[in-house]
Amino acid sequence: MWPNERLINLFDIELPIIQAPMAGSAFSDMVVAVSEAGGLGSLACALLSVEQARRELETIRRKTSRPINANFFCHQQPRSDPTRETNWKRRLEAYYVQMGLDHNAAVPSANRAPFDEEMCDLVLEFQPEVVSFHFGLPDRNLLARVRRTGAKIISSATSVDEARWLEDQGCDAIVAQSYEAGGHRGMFLTQDVSTQVGTMALVPQVVDAVKVPVIAAGGIADARGIVAAFALGAAAVQIGTAYLHCPEAQISPIYRQALKDVKDNETAITNVFTGRPARGIVNRLMREVGPMTDVAPEFPLAAAALAPLRSESEMAGSADFTPLWSGQAPRLNRELPAAELTRQLAEETLEKLRFIETMASPDVLAQAAALATAGRPLSGWPPVASTGRVGRA
Numbered sequence: 001m002w003p004n005e006r007l008i009n010l011f012d013i014e015l016p017i018i019q020a021p022m023a024g025s026a027f028s029d030m031v032v033a034v035s036e037a038g039g040l041g042s043l044a045c046a047l048l049s050v051e052q053a054r055r056e057l058e059t060i061r062r063k064t065s066r067p068i069n070a071n072f073f074c075h076q077q078p079r080s081d082p083t084r085e086t087n088w089k090r091r092l093e094a095y096y097v098q099m100g101l102d103h104n105a106a107v108p109s110a111n112r113a114p115f116d117e118e119m120c121d122l123v124l125e126f127q128p129e130v131v132s133f134h135f136g137l138p139d140r141n142l143l144a145r146v147r148r149t150g151a152k153i154i155s156s157a158t159s160v161d162e163a164r165w166l167e168d169q170g171c172d173a174i175v176a177q178s179y180e181a182g183g184h185r186g187m188f189l190t191q192d193v194s195t196q197v198g199t200m201a202l203v204p205q206v207v208d209a210v211k212v213p214v215i216a217a218g219g220i221a222d223a224r225g226i227v228a229a230f231a232l233g234a235a236a237v238q239i240g241t242a243y244l245h246c247p248e249a250q251i252s253p254i255y256r257q258a259l260k261d262v263k264d265n266e267t268a269i270t271n272v273f274t275g276r277p278a279r280g281i282v283n284r285l286m287r288e289v290g291p292m293t294d295v296a297p298e299f300p301l302a303a304a305a306l307a308p309l310r311s312e313s314e315m316a317g318s319a320d321f322t323p324l325w326s327g328q329a330p331r332l333n334r335e336l337p338a339a340e341l342t343r344q345l346a347e348e349t350l351e352k353l354r355f356i357e358t359m360a361s362p363d364v365l366a367q368a369a370a371l372a373t374a375g376r377p378l379s380g381w382p383p384v385a386s387t388g389r390v391g392r393a
């Protein structure tokens with residue numbers, strides 16, 4: 001039924017749609033809804049304590065027996081660099097003064113922890129069918145323990161080199177995360193954001209370079225994007241920003257409103273919030289301090305000094321210091337419950353694929369050629385109309 005069924009067969013799911021793991025925004029409700037609808041729901045654990053992750057996984061396992069994905073960051077925890085941290089606080093000092101906050105007060109430590117033994121024990125306990133990583137892969141011993149659970153292991157690649165590296169380490173599938181993608185970039189073999197690649201170029205080059213199935217991620221938010229991902233050789237899509245509009249997304253009213261208002265050219269890649277490049281809606285901090293800066297401490301330490309500014313400004317109804325992660329296709333979003341969104345995306349994709357198939361069938365091609373010769377072109381053909389829409393569904 002689908003042009004490429006490698007991923008749905010590998011994960012034993014019905015629809016080639018993965019709800020992207022979204023740390024801090026998507027929890028058990030979203031995961032259950034998407035997995036029950038036939039896609040793959042993903043629980044991002046990067047911002048959860050082990051206890052919180054356990055509660056979420058318990059809820060998920062109670063509510064669905066379908067496959068799920070548990071997702072972890074696997075960065076190297078940086079050594080504290082007091083000089084850099086002092087410089088960062090100095091860079092932010094004017095904001096502290098403006099808000100009447102004490103910039104000498106201790107700041108909460110940043111809380112994005114890499115995958116470790118304790119989280120690995122949780123994986124052993126709950127046995128998610130898919131375990132995904134961001135920023136490469138954890139060390140060999142942890143990875144071997146995960147593999148022994150029988151979980152399919154996937155990770156994000158932002159280049160062909162990263163995709164090959166992940167395949168060499170034994171990944172079962174690869175998320176090709178393009179420049180358009182919202183949230184943190186999974187890049188791990190380079191730190192150079194300027195050379196990151198867009199979906200149209202990244203996906204087919206990754207598909208050509210690896211043997212495992214490729215999942216396209218970045219700027220995909222409707223059936224046109226999913227059809228295009230298949231055309232580029234992907235076996236599935238991973239969609240993030242579009243799911244943030246669902247009622248299941250646990251985001252603040254300020255963030256929800258910003259996502260409704262944002263335009264295609266109002267996101268940027270920035271490292272000001274955490275120290276690592278991530279795509280979000282441009283706001284005051286990004287404009288005035290970034291979007292990229294050398295002053296921010298290494299990931300995830302930059303977040304600590306921002307925490308007081310963020311909570312103070314959010315209390316005043318402002319998103320000036322809040323990370324508003326979003327991909328580059330925010331205008332394509334619709335507000336639907338996650339299960340409905342998943343099913344609608346799948347149905348609309350199949351409809352467009354059927355339309356293309358019909359229009360490209362030998363009969364229709366012959367008919368179109370005959371009518372064109374007679375000066376009466378077949379209406380609705382070719383299937384890619386001048387609006388850029390595929391088909392007319």
Ligand SMILES: Cc1cc2nc3c(=O)[nH]c(=O)nc-3n(C[C@H](O)[C@H](O)[C@H](O)COP(=O)(O)O)c2cc1C
Pocket residue numbers: 020021022023025044045046071072133134156177180181182183184217218219220238239240241242325326327328329
């Ligand atoms: C709010 C948000 C949080 C994210 N958090 C994570 C995460 O915790 N782990 C991860 O692997 N990817 C994360 N991502 C990246 C997604 O996996 C995916 O690459 C991206 O959402 C795809 O682009 P799109 O948002 O345009 O659909 C996040 C994305 C967003 C928008």
